[in-house]
Amino acid sequence: MNLSKNSLKAIDNIFNPASIAIVGASENPASFGYQFMKYVIDYGYRGKIYPVSPKAKQIMGHKSYADLLGIPGNVDYVICCIKASLVINLLYQCAQKNVKGVHLLTGRLSETGNIESKKLEKDIANIAKEFGIHLIGPNCVGIYNPKVGIGFNHDLPKESGSVGAIVQSGGVGGELVRYAGIRGIRFSKAVSYGNAADLNESDFLEYFFYDDNTKLIVLYIEGVRDGPRFVRTLDRVTKKKPVLVLKGGKGEVGLRAVASHTASMAGRADIWETLCRQVNTVNASGISELIDLMVTFDFLHPFAGKKVGVIGGGGGKSILAADQCEAAGLKVIPMPDYTKSFIKSKDEALAGWMDNPVDFSILSGPNITSRDLLNTMATDPDFDLLIANLTEDNPYGEKLWTEWIKNETKEYLNIASKKLKPLAVVIGNPEIGFQEHKHWRWKTMSEQRTILTDAKIPVFNSADRAASSLVKMTTYYKKLIKN
Amino acid sequence: MNLSKNSLKAIDNIFNPASIAIVGASENPASFGYQFMKYVIDYGYRGKIYPVSPKAKQIMGHKSYADLLGIPGNVDYVICCIKASLVINLLYQCAQKNVKGVHLLTGRLSETGNIESKKLEKDIANIAKEFGIHLIGPNCVGIYNPKVGIGFNHDLPKESGSVGAIVQSGGVGGELVRYAGIRGIRFSKAVSYGNAADLNESDFLEYFFYDDNTKLIVLYIEGVRDGPRFVRTLDRVTKKKPVLVLKGGKGEVGLRAVASHTASMAGRADIWETLCRQVNTVNASGISELIDLMVTFDFLHPFAGKKVGVIGGGGGKSILAADQCEAAGLKVIPMPDYTKSFIKSKDEALAGWMDNPVDFSILSGPNITSRDLLNTMATDPDFDLLIANLTEDNPYGEKLWTEWIKNETKEYLNIASKKLKPLAVVIGNPEIGFQEHKHWRWKTMSEQRTILTDAKIPVFNSADRAASSLVKMTTYYKKLIKN
Numbered sequence: 032m033n034l035s036k037n038s039l040k041a042i043d044n045i046f047n048p049a050s051i052a053i054v055g056a057s058e059n060p061a062s063f064g065y066q067f068m069k070y071v072i073d074y075g076y077r078g079k080i081y082p083v084s085p086k087a088k089q090i091m092g093h094k095s096y097a098d099l100l101g102i103p104g105n106v107d108y109v110i111c112c113i114k115a116s117l118v119i120n121l122l123y124q125c126a127q128k129n130v131k132g133v134h135l136l137t138g139r140l141s142e143t144g145n146i147e148s149k150k151l152e153k154d155i156a157n158i159a160k161e162f163g164i165h166l167i168g169p170n171c172v173g174i175y176n177p178k179v180g181i182g183f184n185h186d187l188p189k190e191s192g193s194v195g196a197i198v199q200s201g202g203v204g205g206e207l208v209r210y211a212g213i214r215g216i217r218f219s220k221a222v223s224y225g226n227a228a229d230l231n232e233s234d235f236l237e238y239f240f241y242d243d244n245t246k247l248i249v250l251y252i253e254g255v256r257d258g259p260r261f262v263r264t265l266d267r268v269t270k271k272k273p274v275l276v277l278k279g280g281k282g283e284v285g286l287r288a289v290a291s292h293t294a295s296m297a298g299r300a301d302i303w304e305t306l307c308r309q310v311n312t313v314n315a316s317g318i319s320e321l322i323d324l325m326v327t328f329d330f331l332h333p334f335a336g337k338k339v340g341v342i343g344g345g346g347g348k349s350i351l352a353a354d355q356c357e358a359a360g361l362k363v364i365p366m367p368d369y370t371k372s373f374i375k376s377k378d379e380a381l382a383g384w385m386d387n388p389v390d391f392s393i394l395s396g397p398n399i400t401s402r403d404l405l406n407t408m409a410t411d412p413d414f415d416l417l418i419a420n421l422t423e424d425n426p427y428g429e430k431l432w433t434e435w436i437k438n439e440t441k442e443y444l445n446i447a448s449k450k451l452k453p454l455a456v457v458i459g460n461p462e463i464g465f466q467e468h469k470h471w472r473w474k475t476m477s478e479q480r481t482i483l484t485d486a487k488i489p490v491f492n493s494a495d496r497a498a499s500s501l502v503k504m505t506t507y508y509k510k511l512i513k514n
Numbered sequence: 515m516n517l518s519k520n521s522l523k524a525i526d527n528i529f530n531p532a533s534i535a536i537v538g539a540s541e542n543p544a545s546f547g548y549q550f551m552k553y554v555i556d557y558g559y560r561g562k563i564y565p566v567s568p569k570a571k572q573i574m575g576h577k578s579y580a581d582l583l584g585i586p587g588n589v590d591y592v593i594c595c596i597k598a599s600l601v602i603n604l605l606y607q608c609a610q611k612n613v614k615g616v617h618l619l620t621g622r623l624s625e626t627g628n629i630e631s632k633k634l635e636k637d638i639a640n641i642a643k644e645f646g647i648h649l650i651g652p653n654c655v656g657i658y659n660p661k662v663g664i665g666f667n668h669d670l671p672k673e674s675g676s677v678g679a680i681v682q683s684g685g686v687g688g689e690l691v692r693y694a695g696i697r698g699i700r701f702s703k704a705v706s707y708g709n710a711a712d713l714n715e716s717d718f719l720e721y722f723f724y725d726d727n728t729k730l731i732v733l734y735i736e737g738v739r740d741g742p743r744f745v746r747t748l749d750r751v752t753k754k755k756p757v758l759v760l761k762g763g764k765g766e767v768g769l770r771a772v773a774s775h776t777a778s779m780a781g782r783a784d785i786w787e788t789l790c791r792q793v794n795t796v797n798a799s800g801i802s803e804l805i806d807l808m809v810t811f812d813f814l815h816p817f818a819g820k821k822v823g824v825i826g827g828g829g830g831k832s833i834l835a836a837d838q839c840e841a842a843g844l845k846v847i848p849m850p851d852y853t854k855s856f857i858k859s860k861d862e863a864l865a866g867w868m869d870n871p872v873d874f875s876i877l878s879g880p881n882i883t884s885r886d887l888l889n890t891m892a893t894d895p896d897f898d899l900l901i902a903n904l905t906e907d908n909p910y911g912e913k914l915w916t917e918w919i920k921n922e923t924k925e926y927l928n929i930a931s932k933k934l935k936p937l938a939v940v941i942g943n944p945e946i947g948f949q950e951h952k953h954w955r956w957k958t959m960s961e962q963r964t965i966l967t968d969a970k971i972p973v974f975n976s977a978d979r980a981a982s983s984l985v986k987m988t989t990y991y992k993k994l995i996k997n
Contacts, residue, residue, distance in 0.1 A: 066909055142829075143867045172909070185911050186955060200830025202875070202907035210944045253833065277834075284836040284846050284871070291867050292829030316841070317834060319976060346625075346775030347683025350736065351760075353767040355800060363767050384626045384774050388767065392685065424685035426549055426655070428668050461693045462943045462975055464964035465957070472669060474951055481947035492945055495800060 032267060033260060034237045041165050042230065042238045045132035046176050046220050048108035049078045052099055052130075054121060055112030056082030056090045063136050064112040068093075069182075074189060076180035079104060099124040109133045110173060115140050115148065118155050118169075126162040133159065135168035141226055141294035142170055152294075156228040170293060171225025172201030175208060175218065178244075183223060184209065192217020194329060195245035197235040199224060199253045199293050200279065203318065207251065211322045215484035216329055219244040226294045231256040233264045240268045247328050248272055249321060250312075253279045254295020258306070265310040270514065273328050273507055276312045277321045278303055311510045313503050320500070326489040327500040328507075331453045335505045335512070336415025338362045340370075340408045341388035341494070343439065343457075344420035349388035352420050352457065352494035359498035363387060367413030374399065391422045402442055409451040416453040418497050419443055421479060423459055423472075433475050440479045447488045455501060456483050460492035515750060516743060517720045524648050525713065525721045528615035529659050529703050531591035532561045535582055535613075537604060538595030539565030539573045546619055547595040551576075552665075557672060559663035562587060582607040592616045593656060598623050598631065601638050601652075609645040616642065618651035624709055624777035625653055635777075639711040653776060654708025655684030658691060658701065661727075666706060667692065675700020677812060678728035680718040682707060682736050682776050683762065686801065690734065694805045698967035699812060702727040709777045714739040716747045723751045730811050731755055732804060733795075736762040737778020741789070748793040753997065756811050756990055759795045760804045761786055794993045796986050803979070809972040810983040811990075814936045818988045818995070819898025821845045823853075823891045824871035824977070826922065826940075827903035832871035835903050835940065835977035842981035846870060850896030857882065874905045885925055892934040899936040901980050902926055904962060906942055906955075916958050923962045930971045938984060939966050943975035 034042075051071060057064035064084070068091050071080055081102045082090040089095055096102050099109070099121065106128050111121055115137050125133055140152040152169060159166045167173050172183040178191040184205030194216055198204035204223040211218075219242060222235055232252055239245045248268065255261045268274055280289035285297030297303075307314055313328070315321035339361040341353045353363045366374075366387045375382035378398040385393060389408075394401055408414060425435050447454045458480050467473050483490050491497035517525075534554060540547035547567070551574050554563055564585045565573035572578055579585050582592070582604065589611050594604060598620050608616055623635040635652060642649045650656050655666040660674040667688030677699055681687035687706035694701075702725060705718055715735055722728045731751065738744045751757055763772035768780030780786075790797055796811070798804035822844040824836045836846045849857075849870045858865035861881040868876060872891075877884055891897060908918050930937045941963050950956050966973050974980035 060911065060914055063909070066911070069911065143863070145863065145866070184909060185915070186953075198830075200828065200833075201909070202828030203830035203834070205909065206831070206907050206942070210942070213944045213946060213950060251830065253830070279830055279833045279837065281837045282840045284833065284840055287848060287869060288833050288836060288871055291869055292833055292873060317838060317976060317978060345683065345685030347681075347686035347734065347736070347762055348689070350683075350762045350767065350771050350775060351686070351800060353771060354762065354764045357765045357767050358799070365770060380626070380628065383628070386770060386774055388771055390775060424689050426546070426667060426684070426688065428543065428549070428552065431543055432668070458945075459689070459693070460943060460945045461696045462941070462963055462973065463696060463960055464967065465961040466964070467696060468951055468957055468960055470669075474948070477946055477951055478948045480945055481949070484947065490945065493800060493802060 032237050032240070032264060034234060039238060039241060041131055042234065045108055045165060045167065046174055047179050048132065050081065050104060050106050051076065051078060051108045051110060052081040052083050052102060052106045053110045053112065054083040054099065056084050056095065058087070058090055062112070067110050067112055067136065070184070071181055074177060074180040074182040078179070081106065099128055102128070106130050107132065110136065112136045115151055119158055122155065122158050122162060122164065125164055130164060132165050132167070134173035135166055136172065137168070138170035140169050142291055144291060152226065152228055159229060166229035167222065168225040169228060171223040172204055173223060175204070175221040177218065183221070188212040188217055190217050191219060193244060193246040194218045194249060194325060195239035195242060195247070196221035196249045197224070197232055197239070198222070198251040199232070199295070200251060201225065203251050203279070207318055207321065210318065211325055214322055214326050215487070216322070216325050227256050233257060233260050236264045236268050240271060246272060247275070247325065249275045249325060251277045251279060253289040253293050254297050262306055262309060265312060269311040270511070274312050275315060275321055275324045275328065277315045277318065311507060311514070313507050320496070323491060323496050323500040324503060327504050330487045330489045331504065333508045334415060334453050335508045337502065337505055338364050338413060338415045340411070340414040340417045342405065342408065342417060342419045343389070343391050344422050345392040345424045346390040348420055348424050349390050352418065353388040355493070355495035356418060356498040359495055360502040361498050364413065367411050369411040369413065370407050373407045377403070401439070402445070405442055405446050409446045409449065414452060416501060418455050418457065418494060420457045420494065423476060429471055433471065436475055436479060440482055443483060443488065444486055447486060453501070455489045455491060455497040457491050457494050457497055515720050515747060517717060522721060522724060524614055525717065528591055528648060528650065529657055530662050531615065533564065533587060533589055534559065534561060534591045534593060535564040535566050535585060535589045536593045536595065537566040537582065539567050539578065541570070541573055545595070550593050550595055550619065553667070554664055557660060557663040557665040561662070564589065582611055585611070589613050590615065593619065595619045598634055602641055605638065605641050605645060605647065608647055613647060615648050617656035618649055619655065620651070621653035623652050625774055627774060635709065635711055642712060649712035650705065651708040652711060654706040655687055656706060658687070658704040660701065666704070671695040671700055673700050674702060676727060676729040677701045677732060677808060678722035678725060678730070679704035679732045680707070680715055680722070681705065681734040682715070682778070683734060684708065686734050686762070690801055690804065693801065694808055697805055697809050698970070699805070699808050710739050716740060716743050719747045719751050723754060729755060730758070730808065732758045732808060734760045734762060736772040736776050737780050745789055745792060748795060752794040753994070757795045758798060758804055758807045758811065759790070760798045760801065794990060794997070796990050803983070806974060806979050806983040807986060810987050813970045813972045814987065816991045817898060817936050818991045820985065820988060821847050821896060821898045823897040823900045825888065825891065825900060825902045826874050827905050828875040828907045829873040831903055831907050832873050835901065836871040838976070838978035839901060839981040842978055843985040844981050847896065850894055852894040852896065853890050856890045860886070884922070885928070888925055888929050892929045892932065897935060899984060901977060902937065902939045903977065904939060904941045906959060912954055916954065919958055919962060923965055926966060926971065927969055930969060936984070938972045938974060938980040940974050940977050940980055
């Protein structure tokens, strides 16, 4: 690992500043200077907030300063929302104020491909280095630390958790944290680092490696600054904490497009794949899968077996779910003896009929309840894990349908609370339109999703997505044990 | 093709009965006799409704009869919700009343694996044949024909459209029609045919082949009754209308589980794949993909090119979308000359920077608007199609974010209305919980989804799903032209 204790401390200070100056702060809602004022105020930042603006006396209730030098107290961290040509002058002021961390939201630098802009970015980086100032960016949204009350977008969770996110792109950062938040994921910290003129992916990986509040690391990366260091760092980090990776800019697109986004070299797709095989990262193909993996790794205890019991839903639904489990690499074994004997003891006729996957619609009848069956499967030593479909395909109208769904959720909570086996629940997620937002069916399904998520039971929108993430988890832990 | 004109007419009568007897009708909401009364009443069936029940005088406002023979008028169609042991007696009554079509909801027959039940099902089929009665089922939910007002589940669209659905499983049938309905799909008719003791997949394929109201056919199938006929039929049908297929019970699961669901032989996965290669079906891996394909084939005019322009979203979002397009088999070409010259004429600096995929966040500035750019790309002869990401990753708060999103939707409507190129729009679909149902962000996104869907623009929840369906459409039409 490369970073000195001082550098690690400096990064930690950036994530936990006691005071922040927002240079280019504004009350114009179309400006970034406005957004970043909101991002500290709305998330309840408890340190000092210093807006810096040439004209304003006050911005959003905070006394404003014409320049950094006019600020009376210490400034720990500067968020720079002014245009590129003004950055170097700002860095001189930062040096005078002994600022150690600067986030450059400022873009239109090397990502434009323009020679002068590239040179300017290099000059900025060199001057910052000379002054001992660490830079995040340029061309990024900086940090999100709910614990101290700093956001980098609207509508993100205000509570903190144990996932650390390193996200090169600001837009992806906001979307990732927001969408993952809805799935029940909470973050220790997140950082969007853009063009990485100074601090880069490997620096943040090291930081999260040592950060006790971070148990799981996610990485969205377009281009790597220093390949060998990145591989070394990943190799070390993945032995201690799982690292979930989404690569932006693969193949032809990557060779062309990431340069104009974060001024990165994406590298050829085959080089990236070789790299991934060398280290035990868990790789996602898109944001949705990345979040599926976050939920899987964050909510479930490590496990490595693949023999799955598929429960819930009617015949077609359970068969399709079983197909998808099989296609993803899980083993949908025939109903094992322990559960089979139990069914036989309750209902002889059902024993020759009911198998794995379990068609819930044939359970109806007084002899055997879903609770009994679920408990039995959860204690059956031949199953490594269970995937449950919420039986939303039951044929009833509002009242009975809702009762069924709610009872089923309770049963899943019940077996999950016993912690006998990893359990994932599948709840459909149709692309609802405006009318459906008010409909009892979709509201009830969303409610069950919330209840299960609050209990840290991973909820997926289809069985194939559940199965695929669960298989990737077993692969990670198997490799981890081998090494 | 196998069916006689008489048989086709008989199936058409089943879909369009002038009177229906619901045998086993009930006011107990937990019974199927209740559900099927609701399924005709709620969908506004305009023919005669005759509940049949041993005791009731009246059910849901309709005079009830102790048996079929007591009904004064003609009975075109019988929905049978009574237990298996009573079915043969009912068939004798049907013969006396000259009923030509019977839907057997009744289950617990051959799917139980029980020898006596299998024999009973065979007897039922033989007797029906002898009487010239066509059966749907047993063990299925029968027909959905919004035009005449017959449903087979709750909350399905009441308007009819041009998609015909053949769905072996009742649960899958309900879910498919409901979820597809939300995506803007409307059906000519749908049928769930369960154990297929009489009418089977090939019969319904033939029926939809001739049905002028059906332009697109979807098929969920667990097991085929007559393989050679099925292949012959599919081969003929797919030359006239696209057939989208979802197979339930592949691999190991199929060999075991579909017998206990619809008493079918799933067949080995490799046999199924060989079959699919022989005919030009479009195959889906799950219900979600099946619906994606329905939206693609139903909303878009046939096309076969793969050169895609990717627009909308910030840098990371557009790069990830382009990656997924590439992975799915589309060609994300560099920005072609026509569009490049246009950009250059408006903003020299941007011309060296802006490429395909288009990062919408760098468009801001007075020189070039998204409308101009979209219009140019839509008329650029080098693009075969466009995929647009709604720029939900824009960094603003409620007011500006909403304005942006709504304006963008208008731009997409504008270029789609000119019908210059196939256009698909991607709008994220997070797994929202109870709280998010009320949130402005998700309500606004759902609203845009509704607006675009109403204009018959296919909306997908991710770029990879859009790309995958679009590629499958090009493959179908390419094969069609070759043959």
